[in-house]
Amino acid sequence: MPTEVILPRVDMDMTEGMIAAWHVDEGDEVREGMLIFEIETSKATMEIDAPASGIIRQINAPVGESVPVGRAVAWIYAAGEALVDHRERGGAAVAGGASMHPEEATQGQTQTKTPQTYATEAYEHAAPSDQNPHAADDVASTDGPEPLRATPAARRLAREHELRLVEIAGSGPHGRVAAQDVLRAAMLEEIPGAASNSAPHTRLHSITLRKGSGDPLVLLHGFAAESNSWRPFSQAVARLGGTEAGMLAVDLPAHGKSPAEAAGSLEEMVAALEQTLLDAGIERCHLVGHSFGGALALATSAQASRLEVRSLALLAPAGLGPESNGAFLRGLTDATRRSSLVPWLRQLFADPARLDEGFVATAWQQLESPEVRERLAMVADTFFPDGTQMLDLRHLLNDLTMPVRVLWGQQDRILPVRHADGLPGHIAVHRFTGVGHLPYVEAEAEVARVVVQNMASAMAVNTSARVAIR
Amino acid sequence: MQEIVEALPTRPAMALRGVLFRHDAATLREALRKMILVRRFEESAEQAYMRGLIHGTMHLSIGQEASAIGATLPLTDDDYITSTHRGHGHCIGKGADPKRMFAEFFGKETGYCRGRGGSMHIADVSRGNLGANGIVGGGMPIAVGAALSIKRQRKDSVVMCFFGDGANNEGAFHESLNFASIWKLPVIFVCENNRYGMSMSVERSTAVAHIAQRALAYDMPGVTVDGNSFVEVLNASEEAVAHARKGNGPTLLECETYRLRGHSKSDRNRYRTREEIDAWSARDPIVRFENELLQCGLLDAASIATLREEVEAQIEAGLEFAQNSPSPARAELTRYVYASTTGSEQ
Amino acid sequence: MTADVLEHTHTVQAEKTHDAVRELTYAQAIQEAMAIAMERDERVFLMGEDIGVYGGAFQVTGDLYQRFGPERVMDTPISELGGAGVAVGAAMTGSRPIYEFQFSDFATLAMEQIVNQAAKMRFMLGGEASVPLVMRFPAGSGTGAAAQHSQSLEAWFAHVPGLKVVQPSTPHDAKGLLLAALEDPDPVMIFEHKLLYKSKGPVPEGYYTVPIGKAAVRRVGRDVTIVATSIMAIRSLEAAAQLEQEGVDAEVIDLRSIRPIDREAIIESIRKTSRLICVYEGVQQLGIGAEIAAIACESEAFDYLDAPVIRLGGADCPLPYNPELEKAAVPQIDDIVAAARRIVGRRG
Numbered sequence A: 001m002p003t004e005v006i007l008p009r010v011d012m013d014m015t016e017g018m019i020a021a022w023h024v025d026e027g028d029e030v031r032e033g034m035l036i037f038e039i040e041t042s043k044a045t046m047e048i049d050a051p052a053s054g055i056i057r058q059i060n061a062p063v064g065e066s067v068p069v070g071r072a073v074a075w076i077y078a079a080g081e082a083l084v085d086h087r088e089r090g091g092a093a094v095a096g097g098a099s100m101h102p103e104e105a106t107q108g109q110t111q112t113k114t115p116q117t118y119a120t121e122a123y124e125h126a127a128p129s130d131q132n133p134h135a136a137d138d139v140a141s142t143d144g145p146e147p148l149r150a151t152p153a154a155r156r157l158a159r160e161h162e163l164r165l166v167e168i169a170g171s172g173p174h175g176r177v178a179a180q181d182v183l184r185a186a187m188l189e190e191i192p193g194a195a196s197n198s199a200p201h202t203r204l205h206s207i208t209l210r211k212g213s214g215d216p217l218v219l220l221h222g223f224a225a226e227s228n229s230w231r232p233f234s235q236a237v238a239r240l241g242g243t244e245a246g247m248l249a250v251d252l253p254a255h256g257k258s259p260a261e262a263a264g265s266l267e268e269m270v271a272a273l274e275q276t277l278l279d280a281g282i283e284r285c286h287l288v289g290h291s292f293g294g295a296l297a298l299a300t301s302a303q304a305s306r307l308e309v310r311s312l313a314l315l316a317p318a319g320l321g322p323e324s325n326g327a328f329l330r331g332l333t334d335a336t337r338r339s340s341l342v343p344w345l346r347q348l349f350a351d352p353a354r355l356d357e358g359f360v361a362t363a364w365q366q367l368e369s370p371e372v373r374e375r376l377a378m379v380a381d382t383f384f385p386d387g388t389q390m391l392d393l394r395h396l397l398n399d400l401t402m403p404v405r406v407l408w409g410q411q412d413r414i415l416p417v418r419h420a421d422g423l424p425g426h427i428a429v430h431r432f433t434g435v436g437h438l439p440y441v442e443a444e445a446e447v448a449r450v451v452v453q454n455m456a457s458a459m460a461v462n463t464s465a466r467v468a469i470r
Numbered sequence B: 001m002q003e004i005v006e007a008l009p010t011r012p013a014m015a016l017r018g019v020l021f022r023h024d025a026a027t028l029r030e031a032l033r034k035m036i037l038v039r040r041f042e043e044s045a046e047q048a049y050m051r052g053l054i055h056g057t058m059h060l061s062i063g064q065e066a067s068a069i070g071a072t073l074p075l076t077d078d079d080y081i082t083s084t085h086r087g088h089g090h091c092i093g094k095g096a097d098p099k100r101m102f103a104e105f106f107g108k109e110t111g112y113c114r115g116r117g118g119s120m121h122i123a124d125v126s127r128g129n130l131g132a133n134g135i136v137g138g139g140m141p142i143a144v145g146a147a148l149s150i151k152r153q154r155k156d157s158v159v160m161c162f163f164g165d166g167a168n169n170e171g172a173f174h175e176s177l178n179f180a181s182i183w184k185l186p187v188i189f190v191c192e193n194n195r196y197g198m199s200m201s202v203e204r205s206t207a208v209a210h211i212a213q214r215a216l217a218y219d220m221p222g223v224t225v226d227g228n229s230f231v232e233v234l235n236a237s238e239e240a241v242a243h244a245r246k247g248n249g250p251t252l253l254e255c256e257t258y259r260l261r262g263h264s265k266s267d268r269n270r271y272r273t274r275e276e277i278d279a280w281s282a283r284d285p286i287v288r289f290e291n292e293l294l295q296c297g298l299l300d301a302a303s304i305a306t307l308r309e310e311v312e313a314q315i316e317a318g319l320e321f322a323q324n325s326p327s328p329a330r331a332e333l334t335r336y337v338y339a340s341t342t343g344s345e346q
Numbered sequence C: 001m002t003a004d005v006l007e008h009t010h011t012v013q014a015e016k017t018h019d020a021v022r023e024l025t026y027a028q029a030i031q032e033a034m035a036i037a038m039e040r041d042e043r044v045f046l047m048g049e050d051i052g053v054y055g056g057a058f059q060v061t062g063d064l065y066q067r068f069g070p071e072r073v074m075d076t077p078i079s080e081l082g083g084a085g086v087a088v089g090a091a092m093t094g095s096r097p098i099y100e101f102q103f104s105d106f107a108t109l110a111m112e113q114i115v116n117q118a119a120k121m122r123f124m125l126g127g128e129a130s131v132p133l134v135m136r137f138p139a140g141s142g143t144g145a146a147a148q149h150s151q152s153l154e155a156w157f158a159h160v161p162g163l164k165v166v167q168p169s170t171p172h173d174a175k176g177l178l179l180a181a182l183e184d185p186d187p188v189m190i191f192e193h194k195l196l197y198k199s200k201g202p203v204p205e206g207y208y209t210v211p212i213g214k215a216a217v218r219r220v221g222r223d224v225t226i227v228a229t230s231i232m233a234i235r236s237l238e239a240a241a242q243l244e245q246e247g248v249d250a251e252v253i254d255l256r257s258i259r260p261i262d263r264e265a266i267i268e269s270i271r272k273t274s275r276l277i278c279v280y281e282g283v284q285q286l287g288i289g290a291e292i293a294a295i296a297c298e299s300e301a302f303d304y305l306d307a308p309v310i311r312l313g314g315a316d317c318p319l320p321y322n323p324e325l326e327k328a329a330v331p332q333i334d335d336i337v338a339a340a341r342r343i344v345g346r347r348g
Helices: A102-107 A114-122 A152-161 A179-190 A227-240 A266-279 A292-303 A326-334 A338-346 A357-367 A370-383 A394-399 A444-463 B013-021 B025-050 B065-072 B088-093 B098-105 B139-152 B165-169 B171-182 B211-218 B230-245 B274-281 B285-295 B301-324 C026-040 C064-068 C080-092 C104-118 C154-158 C171-183 C231-245 C263-273 C288-298 C300-304 C323-328 C333-344
Strands: A003-006 A016-022 A035-040 A045-049 A054-057 A066-068 A072-077 A206-210 A217-220 A247-250 A284-290 A308-315 A404-409 A428-432 B080-083 B129-132 B159-164 B187-193 B222-226 B251-256 C021-025 C044-048 C073-075 C096-100 C134-139 C164-166 C188-193 C200-204 C216-219 C224-228 C250-254 C257-259 C276-283 C310-314
Touching (some): A152 A179, A227 A247, A266 A292, A292 A394, A326 A338, A326 A370, A357 A370, A428 A444, B025 B088, B025 B285, B065 B251, B065 B285, B080 B088, B088 B098, B129 B139, B139 C104, B159 B165, B165 B187, B171 B187, B171 C080, B187 B211, B211 B251, B222 B230, B285 B301, C026 C044, C026 C096, C080 C096, C104 C154, C134 C171, C164 C171, C216 C231, C224 C231, C224 C263, C263 C288, C288 C300
Parallel strands (some): A217 A247, A284 A308, A308 A404, B222 B251, C044 C073, C134 C188, C224 C250
Antiparallel strands (some): A016 A035, A035 A045, A206 A247, C164 C257, C216 C250
């Protein structure tokens, strides 16, 4: 059976650690005792040696990512040994039923240590495990489906909440449904659908721009815009061919077809966005946010608890400074006719000639309705009263560990490009000359490329590659 | 018929009158009555059993009446006895009422053990009968414990501990005699040697010819008597009881007797001969005692006949009482397990 | 060994409301109980091997012989069957004996009197007799006494209707349970773990009892219920302290009474935590853990179980002599910690 390589506790009060550097690659041959990675601790960097000889595989902790103490960051296999699926299920799984008890490792074949014997059988991992003598018994016969496994507590809760156990995914061994699984399902059930009005579980409207595989790209538009504005950009991304990810654009609260609720605070908006994505079955995604949507994207990356943001690209985001073009915002929300809207729309572009009829038509379609304008005015008043940005999100950038890029047009007349100055060193900043507030329009192909590269960098670190930071 | 090896002196016959005249006629009449009662009780129980009225089995002491009644005569209600699975005679000797004994055999609520014990566990604790015991030798240490209580309570009561030849090879026998001796406790160990354990003869099972010889190993007096002679048994018992009451410690009293019936109701009697059984029948202790009483003029034939009638009536009444008594309620199954149920009910 | 045992629920019924509480060893607490009992009640006396001048194999009787004399503190020959029977007979006839077996393993020699006589006398006699007998047994392993002097046999006796079986884990309970046993009209067997004799804890002066049949919640917790007996209750508390550091909040129940068993305490705790670990020194198979687990499954606690029950009991072998093997043969603190981690679904 493969030997676990865990992130060990090296300090007394350590609960998690960060790998500072890998000294081996996926598939390398390692010798017991040789250096395989370094841990960054608050005190000093610690060198960690291989616990066994063999081939190191399934390295899954990228450099810079925080890992809880005791979690397996890789496995060492014997030559020719088949890979074991260690996919975690709700934290209950251990490779092959091995416990962390030190004596177990030496006790091997003998069964004298009965305190362990009975317990491990109940805690077998669902994955086919060659060293568990009862594995054959536990895999269901190939005829007929596996019987439903659920703990008594889960069954009781399912009864109480009038849920069907078969519809609930189980986190225990053999897919056993546990109480927490039922409770989670119950909570999701309680969340109203799109028609409901109760924040903070508001579901937002979204458009699937492209179906794909892996973690999708989620696009968040800016103030007074809506999801359709991403269409050309999404096609540019598709044309690049550098990613198979699906693309989803979400209407912000009070924008597009999303309900007006949850527009009262950034927290509400983050919660609504998170819930919307989870409901769509998305737990990991790449985020791109423009302007106000950028602020939402940034806040979500920092604060979402059940959503994992793999990479973040901020296009002229709000929230990085107090200045904004208040006149522009007022102009947008006050314009009662198309003709009084156009001059303000021109402000979005470095080159006003770039403003085409299609753009105007789309914008007017939204802003034509007084109710919409009123709603938007309220949002503006909440987040940009008197043209001052109330959101101060700069500090959130410091702790982000996923790849983050900030893209800004040098000629941005809505949110000043200088807000991109002085950002933390690990964040890449791209400044485009001749580009105004809409880099994804005015530098569509370049922005698409940067976004795709950003997404790729998130994926790359995950699968292997020594990233040596010296 | 076997030779009885003379290892210890027994009472010569001429002392018989002396013993008898130590007691008044009423007492001796009562003794005979009890012996007849035991006999008739056993025979009636046997009949009931054979008619299928009694559950389980029973161990009859027919032929051993002199031993039981002779030994228990000197006892009062303040004295204790422990008995064996073949203990109906001891129970009657200690004053048990046959009707409650019958009721117990029939498993009725009115029995001595409320139907929970059966033949092997008849007891009457309030009158000093600590119970018959189903484990061979089981009652012996308990008897010694009762004697310890007596000594601690500074009473002059005694404990009479009945057991058979089979028990004398159990560890409990040896441990009990040792305890009684080292602590000088008022116990009279009465061994009813009826020559057989179940099927194993005492000659084959026991290293010494007379069980009373073992008394030497425990530094106490050991006496062997003819267990079918009421007078001999009584005489030896009185001496042992007096010895104990004075605080001089235990005695081992061996009564050589014979059980005319098998060990239990399922005994096929394959281990002994018809001749042997017949020979001992001729030494019937009741017949012998009756003759002795007649010879000494202490009783006449008419009174003996009356006595027998009284016994018959008592037996009949007892059987009827038992048959008409209620059985225990099923709901009371676990009622007498504990004297007090503390904490959660089991 | 025991350090500070926090007693969240102990019942201390002191005769005087202001009884002083001081630290005694487990052995001293038992001695004190016997002394108090003998002073109050002349029916109480002690029997056992080497309990007189020698002071008892584990120095529990100590100087009681000097204080109470040979009629109250009676040395017996090496004669467990006879001695136990004498104690039964004495108990049936107005005495209150406390019989000390030198090692719990020697109960085997007295099985006849304990199981066939003491346990059944009351029932067989239709309630006409009772056997108020107390028997004390130094039990358990860890002293290198090997296979015949290290057993934990309480489960055998807990299987017999008519007996009562208790296992105090603290000096406070050792005294209180012994005094309770003396008040009890039924035969009570007290199994004392040898390694606990020197353990220390708070013990009130004067007379008090700990109720037979009531468990004690030694530590309140949310995440897992640990039901333990005797020294395992102490080890479970140590394990719980470690687990607290890892964010696992264990509830530790010291069963104290094996027969009768406190079903309610077990059920109530499982309803709260949904997870059960049984820790006991007796051989795991068919030991007290089986009864505790069965209670969980057959009661309303069943609907609250969210993980399979874990039993940690003695290994399936006689107790070995070698000290490492001896330790490996019974649950240790590490085993309890590991089991708790497993049952809450964590690793490491």
